[in-house]
Amino acid sequence: MSLSQSYKPNYFSIEDILVTQERVPCKFLINVPKLGKLNPATEDLDIKPGTILELPMWLAEPISSGRQPLISIDLPRSYKETHREILKADAVAVDLHKFGINFYELGLYVKHLDPTGEVLKVLLHTFQSRFRLLMDLTENVGSDPTVQNRLDMLERMLFKSGHAARMRLDTWLRKSDLPMEAAAMVVNHKKRKRIDLEDLFKK
Amino acid sequence: MFGDSAYTLIKELDRNPGTLPPYNNELVGEVKKEICHLVQQNHADSMANDESILGENGTNYFPTIRARHAGVQRNLRCLLAYHYNRVKCLRTMRWEFGSILPPDIKANLSSIETNWFSKYSSMLAKYMRSISEDGGLNLTVDLNPPKALYIEVKCLVDYGQYELSDGSVLLLKENSRHFLPRNECEDLIRQGVFQHIVT
Amino acid sequence: MNESEEINISNEVNSDESDSDELILTAAQVIQIMEEAWSNEKFAPEILPHKYEIVECILGQISHVEENLSNLINDDLRRSIHQMELDRLRYLVSSYLRTRLEKIEAFVCCILKEEDERASRNKLSYLSPSELEFAKAYRDGLDQHFTDTLKLLPAEILNNKIWQNEIITPNLDAFVFAKAKSQIEGVMIERDEEFVDLEKGSQVIISYSNISNLITNDKVSLI
Numbered sequence: 001m002s003l004s005q006s007y008k009p010n011y012f013s014i015e016d017i018l019v020t021q022e023r024v025p026c027k028f029l030i031n032v033p034k035l036g037k038l039n040p041a042t043e044d045l046d047i048k049p050g051t052i053l054e055l056p057m058w059l060a061e062p063i064s065s066g067r068q069p070l071i072s073i074d075l076p077r078s079y080k081e082t083h084r085e086i087l088k089a090d091a092v093a094v095d096l097h098k099f100g101i102n103f104y105e106l107g108l109y110v111k112h113l114d115p116t117g118e119v120l121k122v123l124l125h126t127f128q129s130r131f132r133l134l135m136d137l138t139e140n141v142g143s144d145p146t147v148q149n150r151l152d153m154l155e156r157m158l159f160k161s162g163h164a165a166r167m168r169l170d171t172w173l174r175k176s177d178l179p180m181e182a183a184a185m186v187v188n189h190k191k192r193k194r195i196d197l198e199d200l201f202k203k
Numbered sequence: 204m205f206g207d208s209a210y211t212l213i214k215e216l217d218r219n220p221g222t223l224p225p226y227n228n229e230l231v232g233e234v235k236k237e238i239c240h241l242v243q244q245n246h247a248d249s250m251a252n253d254e255s256i257l258g259e260n261g262t263n264y265f266p267t268i269r270a271r272h273a274g275v276q277r278n279l280r281c282l283l284a285y286h287y288n289r290v291k292c293l294r295t296m297r298w299e300f301g302s303i304l305p306p307d308i309k310a311n312l313s314s315i316e317t318n319w320f321s322k323y324s325s326m327l328a329k330y331m332r333s334i335s336e337d338g339g340l341n342l343t344v345d346l347n348p349p350k351a352l353y354i355e356v357k358c359l360v361d362y363g364q365y366e367l368s369d370g371s372v373l374l375l376k377e378n379s380r381h382f383l384p385r386n387e388c389e390d391l392i393r394q395g396v397f398q399h400i401v402t
Numbered sequence: 403m404n405e406s407e408e409i410n411i412s413n414e415v416n417s418d419e420s421d422s423d424e425l426i427l428t429a430a431q432v433i434q435i436m437e438e439a440w441s442n443e444k445f446a447p448e449i450l451p452h453k454y455e456i457v458e459c460i461l462g463q464i465s466h467v468e469e470n471l472s473n474l475i476n477d478d479l480r481r482s483i484h485q486m487e488l489d490r491l492r493y494l495v496s497s498y499l500r501t502r503l504e505k506i507e508a509f510v511c512c513i514l515k516e517e518d519e520r521a522s523r524n525k526l527s528y529l530s531p532s533e534l535e536f537a538k539a540y541r542d543g544l545d546q547h548f549t550d551t552l553k554l555l556p557a558e559i560l561n562n563k564i565w566q567n568e569i570i571t572p573n574l575d576a577f578v579f580a581k582a583k584s585q586i587e588g589v590m591i592e593r594d595e596e597f598v599d600l601e602k603g604s605q606v607i608i609s610y611s612n613i614s615n616l617i618t619n620d621k622v623s624l625i
């Protein structure tokens with residue numbers, strides 16, 4: 001059983017580091033000397049006000065706040081009204097992976113850019129409507145493995161843990177006696193050794 | 204762009220869940236170098252800033268410094284996350300492999316990590332010894348609720364001789380089957396020597 | 403459960419040690435407490451007050467019975483039956499202590515901070531003495547590890563020790579299954595400012611933060 005950690009991503013979280021690497025559209029408000037190399041489109045030494053660039057969230061967030069923000073962040077496309085309408089109409093039919101591989105997690109970072117609160121509503125609505133789909137998928141184990149392709153990372157994680165729980169329940173119901181198993185890392189280690197050996201033979 | 208090497212470092216862990224990829228000394232060094240570089244540049248520019256406040260048309264480097272500072276913080280976060288998550292993986296290895304790691308895994312550790320591992324091993328051993336008055340309690344066994352005293356196991360490798368706690372000696376050959384007390388088998392099952400046969 | 407009860411129970415068992423028939427009856431109570439502590443610890447997101455007296459007591463009983471068993475011949479049926487029971491008990495205690503250790507490691511800074519606060523207000527410690535010692539050693543080990551790996555970075559960064567401020571906390575809002583051990587009135591559901599009453603023996607799915615104090619007061623157990 002894994003421990004339940006705070007919903008707020010922690011400092012050491014690999015997932016959160018991956019999420020904050022995603023780029024968001026930004027517009028520079030003031031001149032930033034010497035950092036022209038952030039913009040691959042020009043040879044200029046400085047970044048001029050008005051420049052539009054996509055920056056990773058980890059950089060965009062801290063420099064868009066404070067008394068004198070360097071940039072203003074624009075809402076990424078997937079969270080804008082046209083996309084919101086699609087989600088409101090039928091969230092289940094959407095290939096969420098195409099909307100963004102970290103649709104929910106990145107949504108939490110950009111939701112405050114929308115003063116109407118619509119983004120937050122759509123995030124909730126999308127999750128709630130798709131949750132049933134997710135439950136169905138985990139119940140129907142052994143079916144098409146490509147079902148995962150249409151899920152965002154958070155959904156995939158839920159799918160995996162739901163699927164694993166389902167399998168364990170099945171085994172338990174059938175046998176009620178789970179065999180003791182080799183430690184997960186030991187199994188991994190052996191598999192990798194076998195692959196290494198196979199490589200060796202091929203050569 | 205700054206922060207890219209640090210991201211590669213984290214990607215490497217993300218691609219290898221449940222295993223420990225070789226310690227990437229080179230990339231760690233690069234990220235550290237980048238941090239030093241950014242800090243130096245910020246020092247220089249903040250000095251220039253102080254001077255230019257006196258003049259009329261001096262450049263304001265403060266925005267640049269802020270952006271670089273964000274880069275330093277990002278690099279630092281990735282570095283710490285890289286090492287933290289590797290330590291967590293090592294911790295699990297202590298529980299699954301025991302205090303002696305297979306040589307090919309050991310080769311993937313940095314010397315500082317090897318240090319941490321032996322320190323962790325000894326603090327865990329000390330804790331387990333302190334649990335009860337007579338000799339302690341080994342927490343790395345009894346991982347499943349026991350269902351039977353004796354279990355059937357199949358030996359997966361040519362292990363050789365194995366001594367049971369009552370002193371009798373078994374010869375463990377590949378594919379041989381044994382009916383043994385559960386508590387004598389658990390360690391060997393965890394290490395992948397035995398397979399537990401459930402009928 | 404309060405302190406006096408705990409000591410009481412372990413005394414009872416200790417005084418019965420000489421008579422092994424009596425022992426099984428009173429030991430049943432101890433085991434029941436242990437089982438409950440185990441499932442509470444397993445399902446609560448945060449670490450709970452330790453039950454070290456109970457653990458000690460059970461481990462003492464295990465080695466006591468084991469000693470007696472070694473006097474029996476190998477194929478005595480009684481030996482198998484007792485051995486099975488001992489194995490189950492040892493699993494219970496090990497699993498309980500393992501769960502605590504896992505929490506201590508994952509939330510080490512958070513737990514030590516809370517322990518400090520408890521100590522400064524003269525409240526009972528949640529960690530047993532050896533757990534506390536382990537927690538400190540673990541934290542120091544991690545601290546040393548980060549300091550060593552970051553060597554060669556500018557002093558202003560190293561001295562900051564930013565990792566010490568980045569504390570990983572348990573998710574106290576996690577949902578748990580709880581069972582009321584007695585009639586409880588007016589459990590507050592924070593966000594909705596609603597109150598519910600729990601009948602004795604009734605079961606609810608509820609956010610842990612709403613009932614955490616009821617677990618330490620022994621009013622509900624987690625299942």
